[in-house]
Amino acid sequence: MTLADEANLFDVAKGGDGAKSAPSASPAGTEIGAANPWEKLRTVGTPDQWRDAGPKDNVAGVQPTIVFEPTNEVELAMVLRYADSAGLSVIPRGSGSKLGWGNPPIRADLVLSTVRLNRVIEHAWADLTVSVEAGCTIATLQDTLAQHGQRVAIDPLWPEHTTIGGLLSTNDSGTLRIRYGGLRDLIIGVTIALSDGTLASSGGKVVKNVAGYDLPKLVTGALGTLGVVTRAVFRLHPLPHNVRSFTFVTRDAADANRFVLAVQDSKLAHTGLQVRFNSGAQPEVDIRFDGTDAGLAAQTETLQKLATPAGESQSNEDVWHARQHLFGTAPFPPSLRYGVTSARPTASTPGDTTTPAQDSKSTAIAKFSVLPASIASTCEQLRGSTEPLNVHWSAVVQGTGLGWIRLGPANANDIRQLLQTLRSKLEPAGGSLVVQYRSSEIPEVEAWGNPGDALPLMLSVKQQFDARKTLNPGRFVGGI
Amino acid sequence: MDPRILQELRAITGDRGLITSPEQLKTYECDGLTNFRVLPDAVLLPSSTEEVQAIVRVCHNAGIPFVARGSGTGLSGGALPVKEGVVISTARMNRILEVDLPSARMIVEPGVINLEVTERVAANGFFYAPDPSSQSVCSIGGNVAENAGGAHCLKYGFTTTHVLGLEVVLPDGSLAHLGGKTLDAPGYDLTGVFVGSEGTLGIATKVILRIVKRPECIHTLLAAFGSTIEAGAAVSGIIGAGMLPAAIEMMDNLAIQAAEAAVHANYPNCGGLLLVELDGPTAEVEALMQQVDAICRKCGAKEIRVAQTDAERALVWKGRKAAFAAVGRISPNYIVQDGVIPRTALPRLMSEIERLGAEAGIRVANVFHAGDGNLHPLVLYDRRIEGQEHAAEVLANRILELCIEAGGSITGEHGVGEEKKMMMSKMFAEPDLETMQRVRCAFDPKQLANPTKVFPRPRLCGEQPGEYHPHPLELAGVAERF
Incomplete structure (x- = not known):
């Protein structure tokens, strides 16, 4: 959508059909006065879509002013454009379940909530694709798809809360990744609203498509810093008929890693493979299969022929929620994430002398990525650094080398130190560590780590897409 | 090309890595899409990352466009040289x-x-x-x-x-x-x-x-149907039963004839041939193969064979993989098309292609990756017959339009390149293309990397996104937008 279309765009946002001439009061082309930018924004949609932001809307400790809930993507794009030209910063939000991920924003004026953009637009079940709006939750989407025995092969955190837009922006993935890939391998089309109001689509509705640049991948994991996802198209997989899971207790991390690699090196067609670590306990390996009865029986037999560790048991499916259990039973309400209504953590303010509380109740959760062959050495490192400090830790590591670690409860400064130590060990070996949660007493830790020599390129991409740094300013890597 | 620049390039790769003689340059004037040809000013054969960097720096400083080239087998003209530009071949970086x-x-x-x-x-x-x-x-x-x-x-x-x-x-x-x-x-x-x-x-x-x-076991089933419509119904049946085969390929009668003539794959002579490959644990594959067999028979398969050994499988695949080249046995000239449709639109599209082909008096052989709706219609013509080449091109483009109308794509795997850049505006709206171009501007503000490909027209990277500001070049009268 270009500036020339804006008269019609405005008409659509007002409920017109866009074909009629724009109303005489159309603001097309007019810049918003600095006096009260909100007045202009509030001309979009109806009053019930706007409300003042409260404490529950705070974003990693930063308090926004207003929340807007667009009912269609044109409204969303328009408000975004108005906010951008008025110099207001915008925080896109789905359910808010992962709003604490990333660095705290430098500014937060407007929360753009996708909660009313929640339709499953088209489930083309015979073509194994689905087109869905950004505010639809994963659970709602999967329920719809299950009616035809299908699913998006992804098992993210908190499916009842997580929205498509939030999922894509945070690139969360779970246990199915080892078989079906991550979101980047499942998304085939996307529509985004850019901060200048452009609505752009890329990809399409077919699985195989190489026409043009792959923008669905660009926005996956971009934390809403390039544009606001308004809809997405995914390829689908059939729901499994039968599923069977096994759990093995291993001697130690090395034994667990050996077993994981042996499974990976076998002819098994597992759909889940993870190690659960708990400081002081023996690591446990979970493996999952699906398929026909004959296939499951054969795979079970093959599995037992592998040099299996001592204790084996058929396990219930709950083990696959281990990652979510690390985070707690439900998404943290926003108010618990970074302290209630406090201002942005002031670590970057010169002369700040605030010392964090030195209690022993702090926890942090980080995602890390290592090579599958380095799972044991990573966990040994972890054990080595936590033991002297007597910090409790637990971790879930997928066979892909992606893992999540929970540190604490423990002293806030110790946890911060551990996060930094671990990152400094992983990065030189080509791995990474991203902080996804820390309790408010823990001094600020940069969430992402070092993006390497691609950072200048990332900054140019950001500049092209969101030159005024309107979207989620300061939340992403390298200050993006 | 400016001799001083040539000298700079020679200093990087040495004589062995620089081609400038017109006879040798001709090897590089096109890729697998041979109807577009441009002679580059020079071809460079670097053997390290540092050499590639040095060459690209020279191009960047002098404003010379460059086109990277691998083996030159692309089918959309992606490696077609750019006029007054150089080709950078990666052939010697092969470790x-x-x-x-x-x-x-x-x-x-x-x-x-x-x-x-x-x-x-x-x-x-x-x-x-x-x-x-x-x-x-x-x-x-x-x-x-x-x-x-x-x-x-x-x-x-x-x-x-x-x-x-x-x-x-x-x-x-x-x-x-x-x-x-x-x-x-x-x-x-x-x-x-x-x-x-x-x-x-x-x-x-x-x-x-x-x-x-590599999976424990791979079985390939070959099923012969009376028509591609019947074969298509079997594909729907297989997907509908919740299976995800490793491959589902389809060929129509003309493509079968061509493959037989070329590599004697011993395909049954039929209206629609389906090739279904399942892989995974043996017991699983065997159980699912029975289902595939039943679905194919239900959809009217006249003959079913299952290749189990590597040698049998290789033969089955040989015919399919040779299909493009094989068409040369039954037609002097042909266009290889690459379009994608939602799989369910297949029967409709097949009848439409047949109708259009009959109308234009042009034969179309069809080879598909049927599981994911990727079509490769081979539009056959004889250049010596006046008007046929043009008619074939019109038909090939019309097929792509049908793909777009069905909600599909103009290319599933061959790329846009030189060949389909004008079709991009039919598949995408202007803001979509403009947004993609922002990525290009972030990577390549001077637009030197394969600059004439993929997009219908270049975007001047000095532009402010969204609002119209004349580019400095436009103001200076050096460039114009159209």
């Missing part, structure tokens, strides 16, 4: 740098041939999944540029699924490392953007690949 079996990764240079990747690790039970029909000659660098597919991407995904990281020489000669050996490197997924960008964002000099464990 496999690292094989990490426990973590199933390989690091290769861009000139490594696709099949060599699998050959290196086959003894260890691994393979590299993307398998374009040209896999015995096409290069990994070219695969990265085109996001190459192949028959098995239905289950295993495309090149982009299997490329985890890249070392890239950017169009200003600087080096960037995108992604890495581990998953989810922090930051934007620029690996995902680079793969399939058709050489317009830079030149990949190292590629981190994911390799896959």
